[in-house]
Structures are given as C-alpha cells and as structure tokens.
Amino acid sequence: xxxxxxxxxxxxxxxYSYISLTAMAIQSCPEKMLPLSEIYKFIMDRFxxxxxxxxxxxxxxxxxxxxxxxxxKIPRRPDQPGKGSFWALHPNCGDMFENGSFLRRRKRFKxxxxxxxxxxxxxQSDAAHYLQQQAKLRLSALAATGTHLPQMSTYNLxxxxxxTFKHPFAIENIIAREYKVPxxxxxxxxxxxxxxxxxxxxxxxxxxxxxxSGVMDTATPISMAGGDYSAYGVPLKSLCHGGQSLPxxxxxxxxxxxxxxxxxxxxxxxxxxxxxSPQSLSPTSPQTATSQSSPxxxxxxxxxxxxxxxxxxxx
DNA sequence: TGATGTTTAGGAAGCT
DNA sequence: AGCTTCCTAAACATCA
Numbered sequence: 001x002x003x004x005x006x007x008x009x010x011x012x013x014x015x016y017s018y019i020s021l022t023a024m025a026i027q028s029c030p031e032k033m034l035p036l037s038e039i040y041k042f043i044m045d046r047f048x049x050x051x052x053x054x055x056x057x058x059x060x061x062x063x064x065x066x067x068x069x070x071x072x073k074i075p076r077r078p079d080q081p082g083k084g085s086f087w088a089l090h091p092n093c094g095d096m097f098e099n100g101s102f103l104r105r106r107k108r109f110k111x112x113x114x115x116x117x118x119x120x121x122x123x124q125s126d127a128a129h130y131l132q133q134q135a136k137l138r139l140s141a142l143a144a145t146g147t148h149l150p151q152m153s154t155y156n157l158x159x160x161x162x163x164t165f166k167h168p169f170a171i172e173n174i175i176a177r178e179y180k181v182p183x184x185x186x187x188x189x190x191x192x193x194x195x196x197x198x199x200x201x202x203x204x205x206x207x208x209x210x211x212x213s214g215v216m217d218t219a220t221p222i223s224m225a226g227g228d229y230s231a232y233g234v235p236l237k238s239l240c241h242g243g244q245s246l247p248x249x250x251x252x253x254x255x256x257x258x259x260x261x262x263x264x265x266x267x268x269x270x271x272x273x274x275x276x277s278p279q280s281l282s283p284t285s286p287q288t289a290t291s292q293s294s295p296x297x298x299x300x301x302x303x304x305x306x307x308x309x310x311x312x313x314x315x
Numbered sequence: 316t317g318a319t320g321t322t323t324a325g326g327a328a329g330c331t
Numbered sequence: 332a333g334c335t336t337c338c339t340a341a342a343c344a345t346c347a
Binding site: 035036062063066067073084085 | 317318319320321322
Binding site for chain 3: 057081
C-alpha cells in the first residue's frame with residue numbers, strides 16, 4: 001500500500017474498492033448520477049492505474065454496479081438519447097463507509113424486498129412522495145437563492161451538520177480537486193460546490209429537461225401529480241419498484257454513536273471536493289478538512305426519508 | 316457490433 | 332474455521 005501523500009497513486013493501484021471509486025465518481029457530479037462511461041472517465045482521470053487493463057477493471061466495475069444495492073440505475077428519459085442508464089447512489093447508502101472513509105465499507109448495503117417490510121403499494125407511494133418532497137425542497141431553495149441550486153441530494157438527508165469529523169479518506173478529501181466533467185459540464189466547484197451549490201446554469205446545461213420540461217421549472221411549483229418523473233426527470237417507477245426498490249434498511253454491522261438507521265455519517269456536504277489536480281490525490285490531505293463551514297442551507301431543513309425508505313445492510 | 320447490464324462462480328485477504 | 336468483503340473472470344442478454 002502506498003504511503004499517503006501527494007501523487008501517491010500516480011501509477012499504483014489506489015486503495016479504494018470499485019464500490020468506493022464508483023461512489024466517488026457519482027458524488028463528484030452535481031447531479032449525483034453518472035452514466036457508466038462518465039464513471040469510467042472519472043476513474044481514469046483520477047487514477048492513472050486504471051488507464052490500463054480497462055477491460056478487466058471495467059468489467060468488475062459493472063459487476064459492482066449491478067450486484068450492489070447501493071447503486072441504483074436510473075433510466076434515461078426518452079428525450080435524452082444515449083447509451084446506457086445513469087447510475088446513482090441509493091439515498092440511504094451514505095453510512096456505508098466507516099467515518100465517511102472510502103477505504104472500507106462499514107457494511108454491505110442491501111435492499112430489502114418490499115414485501116418483507118410493508119405493503120409494496122404503501123412503500124412505493126411513500127418513496128414517490130419522498131422524492132416529490134425533495135424535488136419541491138430543491139425548487140424552493142432554488143427560488144430562494146436565485147442562481148444557485150442547493151446541492152440537496154438525498155445522500156445528505158438526515159446527516160447531522162454537527163458531524164464534523166472528516167476522515168482523511170472521506171470523499172471531500174479524496175476528490176478535493178477541480179474535476180472537469182467530460183463534456184459540457186465543466187464547473188468550478190470551489191465556488192459552487194464548496195458551498196454545496198452547483199450553479200444553476202450548469203445544471204440547466206447538463207439537465208435541460210429538468211428545467212425545460214416544466215418538471216423543474218423554477219418559477220412554478222413542481223407538479224408530480226399524474227407524472228411519472230421525479231425531480232431528476234427520472235421515472236419514479238424506476239426508483240420505486242423492480243430490482244432496485246428504494247425501500248431499504250441500512251443496518252450497521254456494529255452500532256456506532258453517530259449512526260442511526262437510515263442516517264449516514266457521510267459528510268453532510270461535499271464541499272471543496274473538486275478543487276485539486278487529478279494527480280494530487282492524497283488520502284491524508286487535510287486541505288479540505290477545514291473548509292466545511294458553510295452557511296445554513298435549505299438542505300439542512302430537508303425532511304428525513306420516510307420510515308419506509310429504508311435499506312438494510314447485510315451483515 | 317460494441318457498449319452496457321446481469322448473473323454466477325471462484326479465490327484472496329481480513330476479521331472474529 | 333467461518334464469515335465478509337473485494338477482485339476477477341466469464342457467459343449471456345439487451346440495446347443503440
């Protein structure tokens with residue numbers, strides 16, 4: 001294992017699992033969801049080690065995406081042509097890593113079949129309602145902040161702002177660098193992300209359907225009634241049923257003082273996590289550890305996931 | 316046809 | 332020893 005430090009992982013294999021690497025990639029983007037190809041790019045950009053033997057590790061990565069319930073597949077909208085789906089982290093998988101460290105998972109994240117818990121219809125409606133609520137909150141915050149859209153991904157839900165410990169391997173320390181999303185979505189995150197606010201126009205560029213379809217019309221309250229799409233322009237059905245049902249119960253392998261079922265120790269914000277150069281990856285870099293102070297954002301007022309939005313960790 | 320996604324299987328390593 | 336996590340390989344299906 002390489003000694004932590006700058007440029008540590010230039011050509012050596014990073015100490016992160018594929019699950020961690022994938023989670024990093026997904027977390028690094030404002031939308032918190034990436035197509036497979038972008039996940040590939042992210043990893044190859046950050047870790048030169050993975051620029052070789054692509055077939056091998058990419059196969060493993062795809063395996064992890066499909067196999068692990070902590071990743072959810074989000075179909076593209078019909079007006080979003082492209083190959084493959086988007087991949088996101090399960091809303092309740094934030095507590096998956098110990099102390100937010102990507103070095104080791106605290107527990108395996110497993111989704112419980114809905115029938116094991118409550119009635120499927122009840123759970124589905126709760127999940128859909130939950131997503132709708134989050135969408136409304138996003139829009140409310142957007143309207144309140146003008147050009148900024150708060151980064152209120154569900155990963156942050158329920159995370160105590162008082163959780164100040166930032167593990168050296170936590171996401172914000174690992175990915176603390178400027179990350180230029182391949183394509184049009186290059187952004188300066190020291191400004192937008194450090195405060196938890198991806199720029200609005202950046203999102204409109206990347207996700208025009210969210211704003212142009214009326215679903216994410218910033219001027220009007222979101223109306224999901226009769227619509228099948230969530231705030232991400234994602235069919236709610238795809239999130240609430242099928243092989244990737246949202247309801248799941250995160251259960252820590254070991255009870256931890258800071259972990260509550262369904263609530264994560266994942267850093268509440270991923271502030272300056274896009275501020276470094278790709279080659280300066282340093283798991284122990286303290287550079288972002290002190291940049292966590294951000295003003296109270298609407299994200300802090302987010303409601304907790306409904307009790308039925310639960311996940312389970314298989315011990 | 317290649318990329319993407321799913322599933323199964325086996326083995327290494329670490330932990331209890 | 333048993334369990335869990337992780338890695339790797341491979342076969343197969345689906346889709347743009």
